Amino acid sequence: MIPIDITMALFIEKAEAVSAIVQPVATLQEALEYTVRLCEQKEACQLVTAGGEPPPEVCTKTIAAPQLSDDQKTALETLCRDKAIQVLDHGLRNHLAGIDIGLTYTDFGIADTGTLVIDSSREEIRLATMISEIHVALLHRENIRQTSYDLEKELAGYLGQSPNYTAFITGASRTADIERVLALGVHGPLELHILILEGN
């Protein structure tokens, strides 16, 4: 069990308040297992874009994980074997009709809003966090800050580079545009899972 400090407790409270599912994990392996289990439990991605017929291999599920090292990717693939789950680390543009799970790292967490900060300058990272039905984000607990102001220096560093695409993500994609009724997953992920990792 990871001891919970005040900043982390606030982060969890705020993230859960916007329907994120937060789960502390001890190791990366545990995070990968969590992700695969989640993928097994969910229905295959059903997003067929307008006018299109169902794709031929609709039964295959997809996990997009563009940031994993070779070893980590192998570990994930081992877990996915015999489960009809494919692992992608690039070429997500070929899967715009939908990806089951996007698995990404997170640069920082902001506790007072339950926000994830992800440098998404690489297009694959952007797509993994946008077109997947479930976004699983790995966050190192020591990277959680109290407020956005506490990250100003780091953020200014990101924004000072070009090109740069930095994303604040708080909960799942949402809308209340019809009768002010909240609905999740209008364009982006329907679910956001945050796995808080102890140490590096």
Next chain:
Amino acid sequence: MQSARNLKEYKKEIKGALGNDFLRDTLDRFAVAYRTGRTKVFAGLDVDGLVGEIAAAKDQALKQMESLYEEFRIHAEKNGVHVHLARTAADANRIIAEIARRTDSKKIVKSKSMTAEETLLNHHLEAEGLEVTETDLGEWIIQLRHEGPSHMVMPAIHLSRYQVADLFTDVTGKAQDSEIERLVKVARRELRQKYIEADMGISGANFAIADTGTIGLTTNEGNARLVTTLPRVHVALIGLDKLMPTLHDALRINQVLPRNATGQTITSYVTWITGPNECATTESGRKEMHIVFLDNGRVQLSKDPVFSQVLRCVRCGACANVCPVYRMVGGHQYGHIYIGAIGLISTYFFHGQEKAKNLVQNCINCGACKEVCAAGIDLPRLIKEIHARIQDATGHPLQGQLMSIMLKNRKLFHGLLRSARKVQKPLTGGTSYVRHLPFIFAKGHDFRALPAIAETPFRDRWKTIQPAPDAPRYRVALFSGCVEDFVYPEQLEAGVNVLSRLPVALDFPMHQTCCGLPLQMMGEKGAARKVAIQNIEAFEQQYCDYILTLCASCASHLKHALPEILVDDSDMAERARRFAAKVITFSQFIQNVLDIDPALFKGDGRRVTYHAPCHLCRGMGERRAPRALIRKAGLTFAPALEEETCCGFGGTYSGKFPEISARILARKLDDIEATGADLLVTECPGCVMQLRGGVVKRGDRVEVLHIAEALAGSLLKPVDEKP
């Protein structure tokens, strides 16, 4: 959008909106839910401090608008972004169409941008043969319906799920369920295909950060991220007012923007983009990125001493969320493209006098928008200023001219009131109400019983009731206001009765006249100045510590507007400030200054609810004194859910827009009724007139009194018995 050519046509459109029950219910529920949500999400934050900081930072940025633009341009161009400056809306549209042509873009996806709505960009691009798809769900819905937004943040708030289901059935050619969850999925599916096919993505921006050349976008749906990622070309259209020096400025605004807009601590996505990012489908591997800054009058406006604050707006839409008139008529009747209080003002600057002339008359001056504004914009005042400007340019209507002539001359005005009393007999039937409204006045005004003019005005009673205290600690001059003086002198008498128990010497300067608020409301600034000076002179005749009034509207006008009206008058400015500093309301004086002794009251425990006059709770910032006094008097306080929502009177407003006034009143009285109170007290004769008139008309059982009357009625010794 506004197409009404005159006030009559505009009123006709309003009537249509008032008949829309779905809109009514939706906006009623929203108004209540918004207030609760906002309070919750701001808990623990110093809201006023934050708003003050945002206002100061925006003002500073507006002063440097042109140099911030240069700074931004240099950084962005160094990053490889094409930066354009469009002087007019037409220029912006032309530049963007040209970019489409040059990049061979045929299909465009768009994320929400009020600036693009301002320039009517879609119309222009579609006329050029381009396919444009809005991707924000609400924007997509209204685009498919060929409508404009009815709210800046929730553009399709005026539509029901059934209307959306019908629309989606047409669009997809398949029958669609009205379940909202499913309708959202239809949009997800249909629009995903549009992103995939699009050559160009157009976004707006909430922030343009000069020191890095970064744009910031806040969205909940995530559509702006797809719009700025999938197509090979990205064009951002941004008003020059969105330029801020640093990230810190943007983060600060982002503390308030989502909280004020939707009651969220932050939106689901905040996206910061510097330079053309990676794009797998282009030869260079990078996107082509253009930023089009829109002037459209902003540079000139940023230099205007009175109106530059308009550009502080961060487009949260909160001014509509709390507006009692918006709540009744909806956004299509409460703006042209920009909606709500800021919309009435922006319309004048961005879309012209013709579109704004009717809208600016439809402000009830309750101040709810000003109180909630994320950037501390004095919205009601600016609306009045524009109303006055338009009248100065197009000519003053007869009513306003007559009112000016009448009110500038106190003797004439009071003489008219006295003769009106004599001729009203056939109309009152001997009661205290005007039973039959004469001829044209009757139309639309029969929702409340109107009071008759009193037999003897307060000024004629003064000599006989002036108290003679032994050892006064304060010298107080009474400001009656026209309504207390000529319609409800008994309220002032009740106030004097209470004050006579306290160590106060009272005066009533006879040369006082109308406070000037009705003139201001009618856009008659010149006459408002004249009466302001008359009042200052009247109260300089004899020294006083306080100028006390029982009318919250007079108090607020005298306290805040008077010094503003005379600020550039070298002779009067300082005298106006001194006058204003002394202005106090009845409840403030006896509670906050004198801390009246509860032993003076017997109280019968009657169940009492309170209506907070707009000009007391917001205008004077006084929320506690009346509540404390109700308790001190020995009455049982039963607060209403919407205690601080306007009653719908608004002085001359209810004369101009009686149907809206009636609807606001009906909602108010329902809220009062729900408290189960026997007695409703308030501290403004205008509110009494409206509320009592409505109660009498509806036959409700609750009694309506000015708080002075309620206190006088609860005194242990009803008549002052001095030894």
